[in-house]
Amino acid sequence: MPEEIVGRGWSFPPQIGPQGGIALTHERNEIDQAIHIILSTAPGERVMRPTFGCRLHDLVFDPNNSHTAARARRYVEEALGMWEPRIRVDEVHVRQGTDGQGSSDDANALLIEIRYEVKATHDQRSLVYPFYLIPEE
16 A cells, blocks of 8 residues: 555666666655655745755755754754655654764764654654754854
């Protein structure tokens, strides 16, 4: 049944599958990939759909502080509410974080944790979307 609700499509980013064809998503990760596409697309990037995307990219040069985190949270909630009708966003937490690699970029990363429910199946899910700010010179 989840296949009927979610459907199938190309994986993101597009890649070659194990049998040499285009890799397809499966019902479990298709919504996660759709969320990544929404959050990684800036409004105006798509010619035929100029309002599609998330305003996170407006924050690239902002300092990594609570004000920027609050704006990121609002932008994510607005974008997912507008562009992903298959889910209900329960919570969005934004924090300064690490990428798990101990890199020097840690202080410039916003980790956006999204907890959501698939409306049709009531499946509770979460994902973390890393967003990197460009530090001041």
